[in-house]
Amino acid sequence: MVEEIIAAPAKTVHSAGRGLSGASTPQRLNEIEGDADERWALSIGEFARVLGGGIVPGSIVLVGGDPGIGKSTLLLQVALEMARNMEVLYISGEESERQIKMRALRLLKDEQGEMPEGLLLVTETNLGAILEHISAIKPALVIVDSIQTTYMPELESGAGSVTQVRECASRLRELAKSSGIAIFLIGHVTKEGAIAGPRVLEHIVDTVLYLEGDRFQSYRLLRSVKNRFGATSEVGVFEMREKGMVEVTNPSEAFLAERLVNAPGSAIAVTMEGTRPILVEVQGLSSPTAFGNPRRTPNGIDFNRLLLVSAVLARRLGLRLGDQDVFVNVVGGIQVEEPAADLAVAAAIASSLRDVPIRADTVLIGEVGLSGELRMVGQMPARLNEAAKLGFKTAIVPKRLRKTEPWPKGIEVVEARSVREALDRAMVKSE
Numbered sequence: 001m002v003e004e005i006i007a008a009p010a011k012t013v014h015s016a017g018r019g020l021s022g023a024s025t026p027q028r029l030n031e032i033e034g035d036a037d038e039r040w041a042l043s044i045g046e047f048a049r050v051l052g053g054g055i056v057p058g059s060i061v062l063v064g065g066d067p068g069i070g071k072s073t074l075l076l077q078v079a080l081e082m083a084r085n086m087e088v089l090y091i092s093g094e095e096s097e098r099q100i101k102m103r104a105l106r107l108l109k110d111e112q113g114e115m116p117e118g119l120l121l122v123t124e125t126n127l128g129a130i131l132e133h134i135s136a137i138k139p140a141l142v143i144v145d146s147i148q149t150t151y152m153p154e155l156e157s158g159a160g161s162v163t164q165v166r167e168c169a170s171r172l173r174e175l176a177k178s179s180g181i182a183i184f185l186i187g188h189v190t191k192e193g194a195i196a197g198p199r200v201l202e203h204i205v206d207t208v209l210y211l212e213g214d215r216f217q218s219y220r221l222l223r224s225v226k227n228r229f230g231a232t233s234e235v236g237v238f239e240m241r242e243k244g245m246v247e248v249t250n251p252s253e254a255f256l257a258e259r260l261v262n263a264p265g266s267a268i269a270v271t272m273e274g275t276r277p278i279l280v281e282v283q284g285l286s287s288p289t290a291f292g293n294p295r296r297t298p299n300g301i302d303f304n305r306l307l308l309v310s311a312v313l314a315r316r317l318g319l320r321l322g323d324q325d326v327f328v329n330v331v332g333g334i335q336v337e338e339p340a341a342d343l344a345v346a347a348a349i350a351s352s353l354r355d356v357p358i359r360a361d362t363v364l365i366g367e368v369g370l371s372g373e374l375r376m377v378g379q380m381p382a383r384l385n386e387a388a389k390l391g392f393k394t395a396i397v398p399k400r401l402r403k404t405e406p407w408p409k410g411i412e413v414v415e416a417r418s419v420r421e422a423l424d425r426a427m428v429k430s431e
């Protein structure tokens, strides 16, 4: 329970808040200026794609993520790039100017680029002072690191409280909408994984991006969960390196780079991240339970899906998993939420238990049903094309009921009705 003090009367909190631009007058839509794709291009292509094609002037974007995941790094990179063409103000409530300078030097190290002139830094947490700096400098882009450290002294609750976060964010939104300044807010994430602060924060802003990834792995996914100017569920893939967040333009290749070909317990799934197919290696390991109940340990897939797939393997295929601990790991630290990876999970477990490898040139796609049947998943052509592009020869997929279009060329598509049939086709036959 957090005490929320409602002290300031609404008038002082929203003093500028009559309409987005002060006095409001209805205007005719056809007389309002602006065209459909007014956006600032970005050379960080993955970031631009997640935003829907670039930064929209006057938009307010919230970037959330776990501590240390790279939020400040990514946005400093954006600031450094945009500052070549426009004035950018980077407001930090968490680091000193020297520390930010140190990071900027590291990020620019091997580009031999000088510091762009357009980037201004200030360490400030008082929103009133921040607004004054903005109106004095009139930057085109503002980055606030972070919204939780920003506070309005006239509100009695402490920085980071629900009231503070909400009021500061709505003030900044009014500023963005009335002035055309694009604003990025960095937001902390609670232990449960939601952006700290009120849920309304997500309603206040135009776009909500999450930066996620395993902290012990170098891959980071930038996911858009809300976007007023582009498709949601778009994903950008980055790798954290010394020179900052480096785009991974071909994630499938990166995720498969360390694969041991012909090792038992390894299967390739094709998962869709937004509109983009990504190939990932799913590893399974079964080992005899030492004592007590057999354990099921997933990493990168949902626990309940693992239970379901294990149960189907035990009951429908007669695999002896009752006295086995089962571990499943998705390589690269990415989280696969789609049921389309079920078949690969099943194959990885079965392959480990039988100690027979899955064919190295085969991908497995399909949802596993409770009677051991394979169910069709969406966006098949995109998945198959990606697998073919990476040199896979065979795809094992659920049987189609309606044959509307031919399968894509370049890969042999094997249709299987059941998990049993799919595994028979996928396993390397011993001669």
Ligand SMILES: Nc1ncnc2c1ncn2[C@@H]1O[C@H](COP(=O)(O)OP(=O)(O)OP(=O)(O)O)[C@@H](O)[C@H]1O
Pocket (backbone or CB within 6 Å): 065, 066, 067, 068, 069, 070, 071, 072, 073, 074, 094, 106, 240, 241, 242, 243
């Ligand atoms: N020299 C370096 N080489 C490689 N990676 C580095 C280096 N210095 C920092 N990092 C990476 O940068 C990460 C910190 O990034 P950053 O400060 O942008 O995170 P953040 O999301 O802003 O965190 P916070 O929420 O604490 O502000 C570290 O976890 C580390 O992985």
Ligand SMILES: [Mg+2]
Pocket (backbone or CB within 6 Å): 071, 072, 073, 094, 145
């Ligand atoms: Mg930070």
